[in-house]
Amino acid sequence: xxxxxxxxxxxxxxxxxxxxxxxSAGSSRGERPLRSALRRLEETLEHAGPIRVSDRTxxxxxxxxxxxxxxxxxxAMDWHKPYWAGLAVAFCALGSVGExxxxxxxxxxxxxxxLVLSFVxxxxxxxxxxxxxxxGSLWTVFCSYLSMTSARSYFWIVAGFSLPLLTxxxxxxxxxxxxxxxxxxxxxLLGVLSVTLVAVLLLPVSSGRSLAKRTTELVxxxxxLARDAFSKLSVTTTPNAAKADPDPxxxxxxxxxxxxxxxxxxxxxxxxxxxxxxxxxxxxxHAWRNALRDLSQLKRTLERLHQNHTELTDVDLRxxxxxxxxxxxxxxxxxxxxxxxLPAVGDxxxxxxxxxxxxxxxxxxxxxxxxxxxxLSAFDRAALALTRRQLIEVERLTADLSARVEAIALLxxxxxxxxxxRGEAPPASPFSLPVLLEPERLRGLVRQQSTFWLAILxxxxxxxxxxxxxxxxxxxxxxxxVNLMPQVRPRILIAPVVVAVLFAGWLxxxxxxxxxxxxxxxxxxxxxxxxxxxxxxxxxxxxxxSIGLASFVVIMAVDNQQDYSFEALANLAIGLxxxxxxxxxxxxxxxxxxxxxxxxxxIARWFRSASWLLGTLGTDSERAQQAGTTGFRVRLACHRxxxxxxxQQLTAWTRALSPAALGSAGPAPMQTLVTALRAMSIRIEDLxxxxxxxxxxxxxxxxxxxxxxxRLVVRELLATAATDPAHMDAxxxxxxxxxxxxxxERLMERAMNEDPDFHAHLSLNENSYRLLGAYxxxxxxxxxxxxxxxxxxxxxxxEPRF
Amino acid sequence: MTLIPxxxxxxxxxxxxxxxxxxxxxxxxxxxxxxxxxxxxSRFFFYPPLVLLALTALYxxxxxxxxxxx
Numbered sequence: 001x002x003x004x005x006x007x008x009x010x011x012x013x014x015x016x017x018x019x020x021x022x023x024s025a026g027s028s029r030g031e032r033p034l035r036s037a038l039r040r041l042e043e044t045l046e047h048a049g050p051i052r053v054s055d056r057t058x059x060x061x062x063x064x065x066x067x068x069x070x071x072x073x074x075x076a077m078d079w080h081k082p083y084w085a086g087l088a089v090a091f092c093a094l095g096s097v098g099e100x101x102x103x104x105x106x107x108x109x110x111x112x113x114x115l116v117l118s119f120v121x122x123x124x125x126x127x128x129x130x131x132x133x134x135x136g137s138l139w140t141v142f143c144s145y146l147s148m149t150s151a152r153s154y155f156w157i158v159a160g161f162s163l164p165l166l167t168x169x170x171x172x173x174x175x176x177x178x179x180x181x182x183x184x185x186x187x188x189l190l191g192v193l194s195v196t197l198v199a200v201l202l203l204p205v206s207s208g209r210s211l212a213k214r215t216t217e218l219v220x221x222x223x224x225l226a227r228d229a230f231s232k233l234s235v236t237t238t239p240n241a242a243k244a245d246p247d248p249x250x251x252x253x254x255x256x257x258x259x260x261x262x263x264x265x266x267x268x269x270x271x272x273x274x275x276x277x278x279x280x281x282x283x284x285x286h287a288w289r290n291a292l293r294d295l296s297q298l299k300r301t302l303e304r305l306h307q308n309h310t311e312l313t314d315v316d317l318r319x320x321x322x323x324x325x326x327x328x329x330x331x332x333x334x335x336x337x338x339x340x341x342l343p344a345v346g347d348x349x350x351x352x353x354x355x356x357x358x359x360x361x362x363x364x365x366x367x368x369x370x371x372x373x374x375x376l377s378a379f380d381r382a383a384l385a386l387t388r389r390q391l392i393e394v395e396r397l398t399a400d401l402s403a404r405v406e407a408i409a410l411l412x413x414x415x416x417x418x419x420x421x422r423g424e425a426p427p428a429s430p431f432s433l434p435v436l437l438e439p440e441r442l443r444g445l446v447r448q449q450s451t452f453w454l455a456i457l458x459x460x461x462x463x464x465x466x467x468x469x470x471x472x473x474x475x476x477x478x479x480x481x482v483n484l485m486p487q488v489r490p491r492i493l494i495a496p497v498v499v500a501v502l503f504a505g506w507l508x509x510x511x512x513x514x515x516x517x518x519x520x521x522x523x524x525x526x527x528x529x530x531x532x533x534x535x536x537x538x539x540x541x542x543x544x545x546s547i548g549l550a551s552f553v554v555i556m557a558v559d560n561q562q563d564y565s566f567e568a569l570a571n572l573a574i575g576l577x578x579x580x581x582x583x584x585x586x587x588x589x590x591x592x593x594x595x596x597x598x599x600x601x602x603i604a605r606w607f608r609s610a611s612w613l614l615g616t617l618g619t620d621s622e623r624a625q626q627a628g629t630t631g632f633r634v635r636l637a638c639h640r641x642x643x644x645x646x647x648q649q650l651t652a653w654t655r656a657l658s659p660a661a662l663g664s665a666g667p668a669p670m671q672t673l674v675t676a677l678r679a680m681s682i683r684i685e686d687l688x689x690x691x692x693x694x695x696x697x698x699x700x701x702x703x704x705x706x707x708x709x710x711r712l713v714v715r716e717l718l719a720t721a722a723t724d725p726a727h728m729d730a731x732x733x734x735x736x737x738x739x740x741x742x743x744x745e746r747l748m749e750r751a752m753n754e755d756p757d758f759h760a761h762l763s764l765n766e767n768s769y770r771l772l773g774a775y776x777x778x779x780x781x782x783x784x785x786x787x788x789x790x791x792x793x794x795x796x797x798x799e800p801r802f
Numbered sequence: 803m804t805l806i807p808x809x810x811x812x813x814x815x816x817x818x819x820x821x822x823x824x825x826x827x828x829x830x831x832x833x834x835x836x837x838x839x840x841x842x843x844s845r846f847f848f849y850p851p852l853v854l855l856a857l858t859a860l861y862x863x864x865x866x867x868x869x870x871x872x
Contacts, residue, residue: 566815589851594851800845800846800848800849801844802839802851802854
């Protein structure tokens with residue numbers, strides 16, 4: 001357009017120049033052929049429209065160009081080890097500007113921190129190798145720990161392995177360390193800058209759109225779960241229907257919950273990336289963070305609602321909760337509105353309001369959901385009290401979420417206070433005792449340190465070990481990465497490493513000697529990088545892509561003073577699998593990371609924690625005495641953390657179980673067992689919250705003894721399940737539970753009839769109903785667990801095998 | 803004198819005999835472990851990974867003594 005306008009202006013001002021309307025014959029006489037050809041090309045491109053390139057090709061193109069740029073600059077500046085810049089490109093070239101920049105910044109900052117620390121460590125321990133190694137070991141364990149607890153895990157991993165790299169990279173000559181350190185910083189910065197430059201200038205894609213899209217998908221999933229929860233609450237079924245086998249939609253809903261959990265795990269990182277490359281997201285970042293927190297709480301509350309419906313199968317809540325239908329419509333409408341607003345909010349060049357933003361807010365609804373108790377048994381009232389509280393929570397969360405997304409869409413200040421004003425506890429510090437003492441994390445640290453020290457001992461006591469000092473660096477970095485995914489079997493790395501060595505070795509020894517000049521080398525670098533990035537384009541293959549590119553750049557060993565060494569290649573071919581074998585060794589020694597062992601241990605630990613927590617629900621005076629000691633409070637926090645986190649860890653470990661361990665039953669019973677365990681976790685959380693509330697004196701007098709007896713029986717069952725999860729008989733438990741329910745209902749009816757003060761404290765009665773509902777919910781989910789546990793092939797799972 | 807040489811070379815590249823013995827021993831131990839799993843003999847071991855380590859050591863000693871002299 002611009003050039004046509006310019007051409008028209010030139011034609012008007014210079015009458016000697018012919019316009020395009022005079023035809024090509026006339027124009028060809030007055031123009032040079034090259035200019036005419038360029039003009040025709042320009043017109044063709046203008047009419048063709050914007051170039052459409054698939055994401056796969058775009059990312060491969062950007063990675064290839066960044067690699068060529070990084071190597072070109074490094075070789076032009078005569079910097080040694082340009083493959084360090086190549087490594088930065090390999091690990092930081094991701095799908096969007098924000099993601100690449102975010103990862104690149106973490107890599108640069110991690111390198112700088114390690115750089116400073118390397119000078120400190122060398123200056124302090126230069127004369128004592130054991131103290132030097134101990135300092136390095138302590139630093140890697142510190143970084144490993146923080147990589148498992150922090151949102152910026154990549155920063156800590158880079159900081160962790162960079163220290164041994166920088167201190168040992170001088171090849172045993174400390175006088176060279178300064179040069180090595182400076183070179184590493186230069187090359188890392190160069191690699192990150194190359195990636196950033198290419199990502200920004202060539203076919204840039206922002207993370208904001210991806211963030212909006214993924215969040216929209218999550219909201220859509222939660223809307224589906226909300227519709228399911230409300231529909232189940234509004235339907236009455238036969239009393240035993242809920243205890244029959246799950247309906248066919250159960251598997252689809254479980255899959256939806258799993259997807260929602262995965263999305264919630266990935267969104268914070270995506271938000272951090274979007275903050276860097278999308279102005280609108282940066283401006284409303286607080287609202288985005290609060291919105292993600294609301295979505296997480298909404299998912300948890302919907303899961304609790306879903307659990308409750310089994311106790312209300314013969315109760316139509318529409319008759320007993322005023323305003324339920326209005327609430328249902330309002331929740332659906334709010335989530336629909338959020339779903340409609342989100343797609344436009346991640347647009348970098350948004351210059352108009354998204355459609356629907358700023359519309360008049362809907363009429364307020366009845367937030368109290370008054371209860372009509374007539375015709376309900378005591379336990380139905382109890383379940384209703386729990387459900388009502390959760391419905392109010394859903395209403396509040398959807399109202400907050402809608403207001404936040406509206407504020408994001410309008411780029412205004414969100415009208416709500418932060419989560420701490422709701423009385424919610426801030427996230428635990430990574431250095432608090434409950435987080436520090438988390439057993440799975442400590443096991444990961446033991447494994448990481450075992451790998452590190454085994455590599456050191458191999459270097460010291462095996463003569464001429466391949467890779468020499470680099471064994472320690474590679475062992476440190478691989479062990480820290482494996483810590484984040486302990487379920488992955490390290491032996492799967494051996495084959496890709498061998499293939500990468502053979503391929504890159506062939507390129508290094510056979511192809512490279514025939515290349516002349518950077519044009520040929522650059523073409524090779526671009527072609528191989530493009531190919532690897534193009535082949536491993538799925539998000540789940542990002543690790544394979546990084547390893548492939550990293551192996552390629554390391555083995556190619558491009559340098560200005562180029563030499564071709566088969567010995568180096570052979571050492572790599574033996575040394576890399578050797579490091580992987582060390583990690584395979586630490587999978588079994590000194591602690592076992594086999595999926596069968598971890599699954600059984602986590603189930604046992606869950607039951608021990610659950611049993612302990614049930615022991616803390618005694619009388620108010622007992623609880624007050626217990627809460628006075630610091631040790632008790634720490635233990636309480638540790639056990640609550642275990643109850644909350646173990647189902648999630650178990651999901652990952654049970655997925656890694658081999659078919660031989662699962663036996664003839666297959667994976668389905670184990671997944672059902674984990675779902676039942678997660679349901680029990682939710683019930684225990686409900687129970688702990690309900691117990692903390694103030695209760696009706698009349699209810700306490702009437703039911704204290706019976707509830708205590710019930711609690712102790714359940715506690716005993718949980719303690720026994722820690723050693724034998726399948727010892728409980730579902731039919732027996734059902735009979736016991738039904739008997740207890742009838743006993744408590746009789747006691748409550750007697751109290752209602754005999755005690756004139758029974759109905760005096762409505763809100764306290766509701767707290768007591770919630771507590772009863774939570775006990776019953778826990779017992780019901782224990783029955784479901786017992787049923788699920790009987791389907792699992794425990795002898796096969798426990799059988800020792802290689 | 804055995805027929806199998808104690809020095810291995812691929813072209814001009816010399817491979818240390820211990821490396822060859824170790825690779826063969828690991829392969830043999832893995833095969834043995836697979837067979838033990840297959841016929842459920844592994845259920846009689848207290849900690850099979852330790853047994854695998856022991857099998858590897860035994861194979862290294864055996865192969866290094868009778869097949870490829872170290």
